[in-house]
Amino acid sequence: MSKLSKEQIEWIIKAKVNGKLTNKEIADVQGISISRVQQLYREYKRTGVIHVQKRAGRHKQPLPESVRNEIVELYRKYRFSASYIGKILREEGLHIDNDRINQVLKEAGFAMSEPKKWHRKKWIRYEREYSNSLWHVDWHMIKDQRWKGLWLIVYEDDSSRFITGYGVYPSPTSKYSVDVLKKAIEKYGKPEQILFDHGTTFYGVEADERDKGITEFEKFLIKEKITLIVGRVDHPQTNGKVEKFFDIFEKKVKFFNTVDEFMNWYNFIRPHGAFDIERLETPAMIFYKRLPKKEIIDQSFFDMLERGV
Incomplete structure (x- = not known):
């Protein structure tokens, strides 16, 4: 099944409503099958709403309350970013992506959405081998x-x-x-x-x-x-x-x-x-x-x- 944008689906519905193009002509313009055109129009006639495809993928399950609490406590103790908290959780066997961690922190009032940061060139970190050197x-x-x-x-x-x-x-x-x-x-x-x-x-x-x-x-x-x-x-x-x-x-x-x-x-x-x-x-x-x-x-x-x- 071809992935259609919202604009493409809106055009298909308008073309069907106007009645100036056949199903085959509409399908050829959008590069889809005639049955797909018919399916979209049936859905629109049944609901009165233009159907927009949902993003493919498995729906993420909400994080357990215990994990959410641990994320918040790690931030309160260390004041770390989501990436560092994620590293600590992975050591415990919990693999949670940074976006979900950041979302938990935002909901708790700790994190803010920030613009993308520029990335500087890599450099060789230099540090002395011993303390008090x-x-x-x-x-x-x-x-x-x-x-x-x-x-x-x-x-x-x-x-x-x-x-x-x-x-x-x-x-x-x-x-x-x-x-x-x-x-x-x-x-x-x-x-x-x-x-x-x-x-x-x-x-x-x-x-x-x-x-x-x-x-x-x-x-x-x-x-x-x-x-x-x-x-x-x-x-x-x-x-x-x-x-x-x-x-x-x-x-x-x-x-x-x-x-x-x-x-x-x-x-x-x-x-x-x-x-x-x-x-x-x-x-x-x-x-x-x-x-x-x-x-x-x-x-x-x-x-x-x-x-x-």
């Missing part, structure tokens, strides 16, 4: 209304994406950068290298001090024998991992009461897309797994790791 650092002016105008600094481990240190301050300075770095080292050990962008506000506000000599931040790195790597000018991809983190922060912090709550969620609860989603691998898990000297970890890390799991 390299930390990224950067400042970010917060957009969330609760802390709008304040500055967030983060130190992110390159290998694991674990946030080793962070703080919220009225302005970006070397002193604040050193304060946060000292606390991070006390809890998680010392990185071999630290990378930041040459053209960031973090570097720019120290211009006056640089005229007089090196900044307080640089002095601290020299004292601790930590190598400083300065990224390329106007090339944010150099520090792309921490830029991606700030993007996640702005999108997800609205679900949390404090920055501390968000950071704990990001480090210890939310599986990271760079690792094994099916195994729910978090930045904290990977940080410890790839850490050469595990004895330096603060006990609070293990407490949070256990709660997150």
Whole structure:
């Protein structure tokens, strides 16, 4: 049976009603059989409605309430997109396409229809083999209304994406950068290298001090024998991992009461897309797994790791 569009079927019915063409002439124009023309017209005469063919395929059964609830709970816990939730469900033996998952989230008030996103070219992901090999650092002016105008600094481990240190301050300075770095080292050990962008506000506000000599931040790195790597000018991809983190922060912090709550969620609860989603691998898990000297970890890390799991 030939597949006819709505417009074709409407034309066939109008041609029959007008009576100017025979069944054979109508069938020849549309490339269908005479009996098909007669069938469509009989259906129209019987119902008074122009018949439109339904899309072929098996009707999907509604998802069980237990599965719908699990989808909603996974989103509430991890704030994941439909594709990541689908990966977790497949690990449990549930094969549900992303459109159905997204529909469940929309009905629960969590997901919104979005325009198709452009796809960038594939690239080779580079990351250090071990934790504490390299930390990224950067400042970010917060957009969330609760802390709008304040500055967030983060130190992110390159290998694991674990946030080793962070703080919220009225302005970006070397002193604040050193304060946060000292606390991070006390809890998680010392990185071999630290990378930041040459053209960031973090570097720019120290211009006056640089005229007089090196900044307080640089002095601290020299004292601790930590190598400083300065990224390329106007090339944010150099520090792309921490830029991606700030993007996640702005999108997800609205679900949390404090920055501390968000950071704990990001480090210890939310599986990271760079690792094994099916195994729910978090930045904290990977940080410890790839850490050469595990004895330096603060006990609070293990407490949070256990709660997150």
